Amino acid sequence: MKLNIAVLAGDGIGPEITQQSIKVLKAIAERFDHEFLFEEAVVGASAIDLTENPLPDATLDLCKKSDAVLFGAIGDPKYDNNPAAKVRPEQGLLKLRKELGLFANIRPVRAFERLLEHSPLRPDRIEGADMVIYRELTGGIYFGEKTLSEDEREASDLCVYTAEEIERMTHLAFEAAQKRRNKVTLVDKANVLETSRLWRRTVKEIAKDYPDVELDFLYVDNAAMQMIINPKQFDVILTENMFGDIISDEASVIGGSIGLLASASVGKEHALFEPIHGSYPQAAGKGIANPIASILSAAMLLEHFNLLEEAAIIQAAVDKSLEMNICTSDINKESSYSTEKVGTFIEGLILDNEDLKINGDNLSLGQATII
Numbered sequence: 001m002k003l004n005i006a007v008l009a010g011d012g013i014g015p016e017i018t019q020q021s022i023k024v025l026k027a028i029a030e031r032f033d034h035e036f037l038f039e040e041a042v043v044g045a046s047a048i049d050l051t052e053n054p055l056p057d058a059t060l061d062l063c064k065k066s067d068a069v070l071f072g073a074i075g076d077p078k079y080d081n082n083p084a085a086k087v088r089p090e091q092g093l094l095k096l097r098k099e100l101g102l103f104a105n106i107r108p109v110r111a112f113e114r115l116l117e118h119s120p121l122r123p124d125r126i127e128g129a130d131m132v133i134y135r136e137l138t139g140g141i142y143f144g145e146k147t148l149s150e151d152e153r154e155a156s157d158l159c160v161y162t163a164e165e166i167e168r169m170t171h172l173a174f175e176a177a178q179k180r181r182n183k184v185t186l187v188d189k190a191n192v193l194e195t196s197r198l199w200r201r202t203v204k205e206i207a208k209d210y211p212d213v214e215l216d217f218l219y220v221d222n223a224a225m226q227m228i229i230n231p232k233q234f235d236v237i238l239t240e241n242m243f244g245d246i247i248s249d250e251a252s253v254i255g256g257s258i259g260l261l262a263s264a265s266v267g268k269e270h271a272l273f274e275p276i277h278g279s280y281p282q283a284a285g286k287g288i289a290n291p292i293a294s295i296l297s298a299a300m301l302l303e304h305f306n307l308l309e310e311a312a313i314i315q316a317a318v319d320k321s322l323e324m325n326i327c328t329s330d331i332n333k334e335s336s337y338s339t340e341k342v343g344t345f346i347e348g349l350i351l352d353n354e355d356l357k358i359n360g361d362n363l364s365l366g367q368a369t370i371i
């Protein structure tokens, strides 16, 4: 298969982790005889430095004409610590999501068997946890009108949802549940927010089309607690933009590190793949960032194009690297390999390891095993 992939590495650790996923994708191309073409463009703080715009037109044009976007991360302390800045790196990512129509952000979370002992959570609580968060990505409070009074002592952010925005997200979540364990949990704050009550009404109505899927509801504050107390109860979590942003960072603790959590952002015409974490500026250039979230995002890219065996091979290589303790220090303090070493190890497994084969016909991420 031939794929044109736009690479937006961004800021902080973005470039060093994205480099590892490109290596891995090139290894897959070689092993399976695909043609993956990569073209880079600037975004975020580095784009502001060059063009005063966090999403230059040339970057957006490249993304629109590419088959997929591989995204690193954006953000820089010079903006984080300056609330008065009018142009900000994050605006680039938000605009990109809106312009590409990427309304669904899919974030799989599972407890890696090899990492149970390294989790800050009790192994018996997280063993077997396996969920996917369906986060609405182009609506809600992140995109509503913002105001700041002239004396800068009053501010507001408007949260708006339409039934159409909720409906298209809900169908995706229920379809995903049908391929998993047939359960959807809607996370909202319907005891307080009108938008959440619209979510509940709309989701309840759509659920009638999926009688084989169990639907339940949790307020987001309770969901945040349940995520830690009993994460195994979750299959598909459906939620709005900001709640999904927050509970998915929380859910990353189950996996052992946010440096492991990948995501796919999809719409009708475009798709973008990015780790769920940010630009982790404290680590930039130090070679300590975990590249696995980015590498597994590349696997989700392949899965999106139905290259299921290829995606599963990446997952198997990642599992093998964790099993062999070839990982960065966020996973295991006693075994600290650099970002590049971990990427090179996974690349090497894909290229050279004849034993890296895949079990099963119905492949999707998480089903690969080393045999």
Ligand SMILES: NC(=O)C1=CN([C@@H]2O[C@H](COP(=O)(O)OP(=O)(O)OC[C@H]3O[C@@H](n4cnc5c(N)ncnc54)[C@H](O)[C@@H]3O)[C@@H](O)[C@H]2O)C=CC1
Binding pocket: 013, 017, 072, 073, 074, 075, 076, 077, 080, 090, 093, 257, 258, 259, 274, 275, 276, 277, 278, 279, 280, 281, 288, 289, 290, 291, 293, 330
């Ligand atoms: N999608 C994106 O590009 C996002 C960008 N941001 C931006 O990133 C910047 C930093 O934000 P933070 O709140 O500090 O979030 P962050 O996700 O960058 O880092 C939070 C903590 O997570 C851990 N971490 C993150 N990535 C890791 C990796 N690959 N390997 C190992 N550990 C990792 C580190 O302990 C780090 O201190 C800000 O400018 C923020 O706006 C934040 C979230 C998402």
Ligand SMILES: CC(C)CC(=O)C(=O)O
Binding pocket: 090, 093, 094, 245, 276, 277
């Ligand atoms: C920086 C934000 C725009 C995004 C974010 O935190 C996320 O998508 O996880």
Ligand SMILES: [Mg+2]
Binding pocket: 245, 246, 249, 276
């Ligand atoms: Mg986030």
